[in-house]
Amino acid sequence: MYALVDCNNFYCSCERLFNPMLEGKPVIVLSNNDGCAIARSEEAKALGISMGTPAFMIREIVKNHDVKVFSSNYTLYGDMSDRVMQTLAGFVSRLEIYSIDEAFLDMHNMEHTNLLKLGIQIRRTVIKNTGIPVCVGIAPTKTLAKMANRYAKKRWREVGVHWAANQDLIDEMLAATEVGNIWGIGHQYALFLKTNGFKTALDFVGAPEEWVRVNMSVVGQRLYNELKGIPAIKWQFEARTKKNICTSRSFGSLLTDKALILEAACNYTANCALKLRQQNSCAREVIFFLQTNPHRTEDKQYMMSIKLKLESATNNTPELIKYVSKGFELIYKPGFNYLKCGVIVDSLVPESEVQYSMFSDVDDGKTKRVNSAIDSINRNIGKETVRFAVQGFEKKYRLKAEMLSHRYSTNINELIKVTR
C-alpha cells in the first residue's frame, strides 16, 4: 500500500498559522510578481476564485468580501514543509517527498495493520506538531493513493482520510472520479477521453488495453495499470540531480532598457550557476530567452530564444555570464516592451566528469575556490552579498511582492510579536 499525504491549501494554511485572525476568512496567496491566485482557502474557493485566476480579475471579489491576499513567501512555506516532512518520516521507514506539500509513504508490509487508523493518527500528529492540516489517501498504487487523497478531501472531509482497502472501495472511488481529475490526465487527454465516451475513471479502466496503448502511449498504459491496482510508477526516494535548471522571471514592470534587461539576465545566470554548484553539476549548453507580454495585444510582440554550446562544461558564474551576454546581444532587439527573460542551463554533467577543451587555459582549482568562497559568504551573510558588477545593485526589474508576510520561522528579525 501507498499513502499520499497532502497539505490542505498549503500556502494559505501557512499564512493562517502565524495570523490566527485569518481563521474562517477567505485567504488567497498570489504567484510570483503578485500575478495570479495559486492557493485559496476553502472560503475563497466558495467565493468562486479559481486556481490561476489573475489578481486583477478578482479585484471586485477581494474588495467586496474582504479576502485576505498575500504575496508568496517561499522562505516560510519551505520551512513549514520541512517540518511536516520530518513528522511524516517518523511514521514509516521510507517516504518520497513529491512536492513542497505532498509525500508518498511506503506502507508495504503494513497490510495487516488498520491503515485507516494509522492515517488518522498521522493527520492528528501533523496538525499537533506543525499546525498544518493534511489529508491522507491510502491505496495499492501511487495513482490510486492520489485519488484516495482527493476522495478523502471531497467525500470524507471530517475524517480527512480514505483507505481504498478492497476492490469495492476502489471501484466506488473510480466511479466518483472524472477522467480529468486523474493524476496524469491533463487537459488534452481529458478532452480526448471524453470525446471517446470515457467519462469516469471507472469507464477508463474498462477501455481495451490495446486502444489505450495506441492512443496514449506508454504513459497512458502505465496509468491504466496503476488504476487497475498494478504499480507502474517507481519509488523515487532520493532527490534526483536535475537534468536542466532554469531561472526565469517576469519583470516587476515592462522594460525597454537594454542595460537593465541584461542585468536581469546576468542575475538569473548567477542563480543558475549557484544551483549547478549545489548539485555538483556543470552545463554544456545554455539557453537564453526573451519575450514581450503576449496578453498586451496592443504591443508589438517578440519572442526569441537562443542556445549556445559551451566550449567546455562549467558552473563558473562569470564564464556562464559571458555566454549569456553573447546570446543576449544576438537576440535582443530594441523597440519592444519586454516582460520576461530567462536562462536555462542544459546538458548537465557531473562536475567530476568534465572534459576540458584542448585550448582551455582555465585554472580550474582557482575558479572553484573563488566560487565556493562566494557561495559560502552569500549563504552565511545574505544572498548576493558578493556579486559580479554586471549583476548591478538596484534591481529595478525586481518582481512585485506587495503583500508579503514575515519569515516568522526563519528570520530572527521577523519573529511573531506577542503583546499584552
Add this chain to the structure above:
DNA sequence: TCTGGGGTCCTAGGACCC
C-alpha cells in the same frame, strides 16, 4: 496598471553509421 516559475518524461523524425 494587470495573466508564475520550475521541472519531468515520451515520441517522431532526421542525421548518421555499417
Add this chain to the structure above:
DNA sequence: TCTGGGGTCCTAGGACCC
C-alpha cells in the same frame, strides 16, 4: 524486373505535474 535493412543518437515539441 527495379533502388536494403537495421541500428544509434540527438533534438524539438508536446503532454503532464505542483
